[in-house]
Amino acid sequence: MATEPGADCTEFAPAKINLTLHVTGQRADGYHLLDSLVVFADVGDQITVRAADSLRLEISGPQAAALPPSDDNLVLRAARLMGVPAAITLEKRLPVASGIGGGSADAAAALRALARLSARPLPTEAEVLTLGADVPVCLKGRPVRMQGVGEVLTPVPDMPKAWLVLANPGVAVATPAVFRGLSRKDNPPMPAALPALRTAEALAAFLHGQRNDMEAAALALAPPIGTTTAALGAQTGCLLARMSGSGATCFGLFADAASAQTAARALQSAQPGWWVAAARLLS
Numbered sequence: 001m002a003t004e005p006g007a008d009c010t011e012f013a014p015a016k017i018n019l020t021l022h023v024t025g026q027r028a029d030g031y032h033l034l035d036s037l038v039v040f041a042d043v044g045d046q047i048t049v050r051a052a053d054s055l056r057l058e059i060s061g062p063q064a065a066a067l068p069p070s071d072d073n074l075v076l077r078a079a080r081l082m083g084v085p086a087a088i089t090l091e092k093r094l095p096v097a098s099g100i101g102g103g104s105a106d107a108a109a110a111l112r113a114l115a116r117l118s119a120r121p122l123p124t125e126a127e128v129l130t131l132g133a134d135v136p137v138c139l140k141g142r143p144v145r146m147q148g149v150g151e152v153l154t155p156v157p158d159m160p161k162a163w164l165v166l167a168n169p170g171v172a173v174a175t176p177a178v179f180r181g182l183s184r185k186d187n188p189p190m191p192a193a194l195p196a197l198r199t200a201e202a203l204a205a206f207l208h209g210q211r212n213d214m215e216a217a218a219l220a221l222a223p224p225i226g227t228t229t230a231a232l233g234a235q236t237g238c239l240l241a242r243m244s245g246s247g248a249t250c251f252g253l254f255a256d257a258a259s260a261q262t263a264a265r266a267l268q269s270a271q272p273g274w275w276v277a278a279a280r281l282l283s
């Protein structure tokens, strides 16, 4: 049943974190084959939709200035795919072009909200993929192993309790440029069967043997990424520090909330110009 006329539907658009990101090949169409352990955090954007005669999007929130209104906005493209005219509000809290899937999470949240508003089914997986390679994984919103170009999704149900400090040094990174800068595109995948990851320490031990294959190319384009992983790694006592996606956001992994929150506060006061957030991993 569709939501009552005039009612709002609100959906959270959680930050997406690539705990690993292996680039294992390239298709004939140029898209890269990936093998990535993807999780979501309890920090994110928020989408609100309300039935309207025509489609419109208003962007507010602390990161709104970085996202000028555009007909190409992924939220509007998602709404056109659903074929539902609506007044949409995007509360933009995640930094844009930052490797934590903000735009893709917003598109996925818009699809979910518009499906609820209109009682229409979600688009097919193939249709969702046309919005972007990260939109299908964001539609899941739970830990998954992501393969193919982003469309092969295997749930990873037994993730441990863990916390993250997310840090972005304020440089936007264009994903295609990072892919172009890769020195090789045929890196080994993760093990076929992931080990049991029952604690944050076990997760960190596993991750230490895995990689983000985009980190070196991103660092060459955006040197502050090096300062960010170094600050997370050396100054916060985290179990592991690494870049997410194509950057520039990096994460530190923690076994408890208090340590993550203390580390986030210390990092934010040391680096007032950075975007820093403590977050729980959504399991």
Ligand code: C5P
Pocket (backbone or CB within 6 Å): 030, 031, 032, 033, 034, 131, 132, 133, 134, 148, 149, 150, 175, 176, 179
């Ligand atoms: O699919 P999306 O628009 O999010 O991807 C942005 C760009 O990143 C693509 O245009 C492509 O250049 C690159 N990309 C890739 N392989 C992927 C995902 C993205 O080469 N699996």
